[in-house]
Amino acid sequence: xxxxxxxFFYLSININVTRILVQKKKFxxxxxxxxxxxxxxxxxxxxxxxxxxxxxxxxxxxxxxxxFFLGGSVMQPHIRGKVNKLGFCPQHLNxxxxxxxxxxxxxxxxxxxxxxxxxxxDMEKKMLPNKWETIPSNxxxxxxxxxxxxxxxxxxxxxxxxxxxxxxxxxxxxxxAYTIVHLWxxxxxxxxxxxxxxxxxxxxxGDIMEMxxxxxxxxxxxxxxxxxxxxxKNNTLRLEHDILWYIQKFDHKNKDKPWKNSKDALxxxxxxxxxxxxx
Numbered sequence: 001x002x003x004x005x006x007x008f009f010y011l012s013i014n015i016n017v018t019r020i021l022v023q024k025k026k027f028x029x030x031x032x033x034x035x036x037x038x039x040x041x042x043x044x045x046x047x048x049x050x051x052x053x054x055x056x057x058x059x060x061x062x063x064x065x066x067x068f069f070l071g072g073s074v075m076q077p078h079i080r081g082k083v084n085k086l087g088f089c090p091q092h093l094n095x096x097x098x099x100x101x102x103x104x105x106x107x108x109x110x111x112x113x114x115x116x117x118x119x120x121x122d123m124e125k126k127m128l129p130n131k132w133e134t135i136p137s138n139x140x141x142x143x144x145x146x147x148x149x150x151x152x153x154x155x156x157x158x159x160x161x162x163x164x165x166x167x168x169x170x171x172x173x174x175x176x177a178y179t180i181v182h183l184w185x186x187x188x189x190x191x192x193x194x195x196x197x198x199x200x201x202x203x204x205x206g207d208i209m210e211m212x213x214x215x216x217x218x219x220x221x222x223x224x225x226x227x228x229x230x231x232x233k234n235n236t237l238r239l240e241h242d243i244l245w246y247i248q249k250f251d252h253k254n255k256d257k258p259w260k261n262s263k264d265a266l267x268x269x270x271x272x273x274x275x276x277x278x279x
Contacts, residue, residue: 035178042179046193051235051271053197054176054204059277061172065165066092070101074108082164083108084115089163123152173204177211184224185216195227199235203275236272243269 041060045053073079088096096105183190200208205228212224242265248254249262271277 038179051198052201066095066099070099070104074104080111086162086164092165177207181211199232201275239269
């Protein structure tokens with residue numbers, strides 16, 4: 001059961017790195033991405049008929065990752081090692097804190113703070129005051145001491161922008177984006193479902209287009225992008241019409257007029273623009 005949960009939530013991506021010798025006395029690296037097809041979740045997300053299927057999948061997988069990090073993974077050394085290096089962003093730390101397993105989070109946090117103590121102890125040993133006093137200021141600017149200081153500054157600053165959960169979510173969404181493009185190519189029924197959908201938020205629009213460029217041939221690429229851009233444009237116009245009527249409803253002249261499709265226009269438009277789902 002634990003292995004199955006790990007396989008599902010801890011979506012992995014296989015990256016084969018092949019070193020190619022180029023005749024210009026250089027080595028080039030060719031990265032071949034192997035994506036797992038996730039067809040059932042993708043079909044389900046389109047059946048929900050939301051403003052962005054990838055936003056729906058993101059929330060679903062995010063919830064799964066939070067459960068994973070608060071489950072048996074807290075006892076796995078390699079997971080704790082990843083948490084030490086990447087940490088969690090404020091949003092995911094808050095979700096972990098309210099996720100119902102404070103002991104699990106405390107175990108990860110304890111390991112993480114011990115890692116921070118090691119960094120500080122290492123800094124203390126290598127940057128003792130008597131060592132600094134023996135280095136002239138002109139050498140400090142360009143010498144080893146400055147490089148050492150910059151190393152620790154970079155290490156400490158790296159705690160802020162990284163998040164292990166965010167990194168795993170990016171990988172999961174790449175799988176889903178690949179699956180969407182694959183199904184468009186292979187399944188006529190899905191192609192029709194995509195063309196009748198509400199499109200994607202602008203953030204995930206970029207993810208889909210990036211995947212199209214990566215995996216489709218020239219002719220297929222042009223065909224997909226022409227349909228896709230038209231889909232996005234039509235749905236953006238639809239939302240603009242809805243949000244405009246939402247605004248006009250605040251005019252006392254329109255007070256008794258029907259809302260049409262505009263009652264939830266504001267959260268739907270915000271999601272389309274930002275990728276954040278509001279309820």
